[in-house]
Amino acid sequence: VLYFNYCCPWAHRTLLVHGLKGLEDIVRLVEVDSRDQVHGWWFSGRRGPDRDPLYGGRFMKDLYQRADPNYNGRVTVPMLWDTKYETIVNNESSEIMRMFSEAFDDFLPLEKQERNKGDAALVPQHLQKQLDVLNKWVYDTINNGVYKAGFASSQGVYKEHVTRLFQSLDQLEYHLGEGEHYPYLFGEHITEADIRLYPTIVRFDVVYYTLFKCNMKMIRLDYPRIHEWLRRLYWNEGLESAGGVFRKTTNFEEIKRGYTSVAAGNGIIPAGPVPHILPL
Ligand SMILES: N[C@@H](CCC(=O)N[C@@H](CS)C(=O)NCC(=O)O)C(=O)O
Numbered sequence: 092v093l094y095f096n097y098c099c100p101w102a103h104r105t106l107l108v109h110g111l112k113g114l115e116d117i118v119r120l121v122e123v124d125s126r127d128q129v130h131g132w133w134f135s136g137r138r139g140p141d142r143d144p145l146y147g148g149r150f151m152k153d154l155y156q157r158a159d160p161n162y163n164g165r166v167t168v169p170m171l172w173d174t175k176y177e178t179i180v181n182n183e184s185s186e187i188m189r190m191f192s193e194a195f196d197d198f199l200p201l202e203k204q205e206r207n208k209g210d211a212a213l214v215p216q217h218l219q220k221q222l223d224v225l226n227k228w229v230y231d232t233i234n235n236g237v238y239k240a241g242f243a244s245s246q247g248v249y250k251e252h253v254t255r256l257f258q259s260l261d262q263l264e265y266h267l268g269e270g271e272h273y274p275y276l277f278g279e280h281i282t283e284a285d286i287r288l289y290p291t292i293v294r295f296d297v298v299y300y301t302l303f304k305c306n307m308k309m310i311r312l313d314y315p316r317i318h319e320w321l322r323r324l325y326w327n328e329g330l331e332s333a334g335g336v337f338r339k340t341t342n343f344e345e346i347k348r349g350y351t352s353v354a355a356g357n358g359i360i361p362a363g364p365v366p367h368i369l370p371l
Contacts, residue, residue, distance in 0.1 A: 092119045092144075092172045093187070094151060096132065097342035098349025100234065100290035101184040102169040107286045108191040108213070110336035113203055117195050123151055123168060125349050131166045138345065145174065155179070185226075188283065189214075211280045218277050225266075225276070225284050232259040234291050241303025249304065257307050260314060263288075267316035274323055281331055285324065292321050293341050296364050298350040311369055322371045343367040 093109060095102035109118060122139030123132040132151040134142050142149065146157065154172060155162045158179040171180040171187050181187050192213045196204040205212045214222060236256040243249035266272050276284045291299075292310060299305040310318050324337040344360075351360050 092121055092174060094121050094123055094132075094154070094168055094170045094172065096123050096125065096168045096349065097138070097340075097345035098125065099168050100294060101167075103290035103340060104286055105169045105171075105184050105187045105191065106340040107289065107336055108188045110340060111213070111281070111286075111333050112191055112195070113199065113333060114191060114195055117198050118171070118191070125345075125352055132168060145172070185287075188286070192283070213281070213283045213286070215277075215280075215282065218282060221277065222282060222284050226287055228259060229263075229284070229288055232256055233263075234287065237291060237295075237299045237303050237305050240305055241299065253305060253307065256305060260308070260310075260317065264314050264316050267320055274320065276320075281324075285320075289321070289324055289337060292317060293325065293337075293368070294346055294350075297343060297367055298346055301361060302350050311364075318369075319371075322369060325368055326371045341368075 093105060095106055097103070106120070109120065121144060124135035124138045127133050127150075130150045130152060134140050134149055143154065146153065148154065151168070151170070152166045154170070155166050157177065167182055169184050169187055170182040171190070172178070173180045181190065193205050196206065201207055205214075209215070232255045236252055236259065239252040240249055240256055243252060266276070271278055275281050276288065295305070295310045300309055308314065310321060324332065325341065327337060328335045347360050352358060
């Protein structure tokens with residue numbers, strides 16, 4: 092079972108691989124509601140079930156404590172639960188992504204198995220190094236960069252991270268302009284790099300620009316190539332996106348609600364931007 096929330100960008104990347112690989116009948120998805128101030132993620136019934144479908148608890152914390160009764164750390168989504176051994180398999184999204192890419196292949200039709208996909212694999216062998224390099228700076232300065240800017244404790248720290256963030260977006264804009272990096276980050280097929288970048292970019296104009304003060308430029312106005320890349324993924328209904336996985340896993344209302352509750356204090360959900368994403 093994968094426990095997730097639509098607001099969370101780290102959960103989002105695991106949902107994308109889950110959908111792209113067609114794991115619906117193998118790994119069940121369970122949505123948890125936004126964090127309760129005291130108990131954290133919970134089963135509210137507003138979104139997802141009103142009890143944990145496995146054990147009947149109200150809070151995700153209960154599952155972490157079932158796995159380890161002395162557990163005192165953060166209770167985070169995404170979290171992958173093993174129903175047979177009744178414990179947590181993993182709660183680190185980058186590792187869950189790799190598990191979803193390959194570990195269930197024996198249960199999938201031949202054409203969905205990574206080893207048979209050649210250049211169309213999510214992590215094609217010939218790109219492994221380049222993916223690792225790009226993933227690293229994208230993670231440090233973009234995926235996590237928006238958080239570093241948004242939660243900066245001083246003007247100086249904010250300035251440093253927001254500057255680095257926009258330098259990296261500039262660099263990505265340049266990257267997408269190189270012929271072999273079109274239409275996706277590494278050419279004609281969607282790779283892990285696209286999946287890791289998408290959750291941050293689709294949230295950018297909608298929440299990070301305002302709530303995390305990442306407002307030196309907007310994707311839709313200032314980054315034509317990134318903007319086109321984003322819309323191509325979002326609006327793709329074809330085989331490559333398993334019939335629209337990017338759009339189906341993007342829930343703008345939940346994204347705005349979730350970030351408003353953590354970032355902006357008074358709980359008022361912003362009305363815009365209108366539209367949340369432009370047509371292609
Ligand atoms: N290392 C984790 C980070 C996940 C994470 O930070 N999730 C956030 C939501 S976006 C969370 O659950 N936070 C709850 C908390 O820290 O109490 C991953 O990438 O999977």
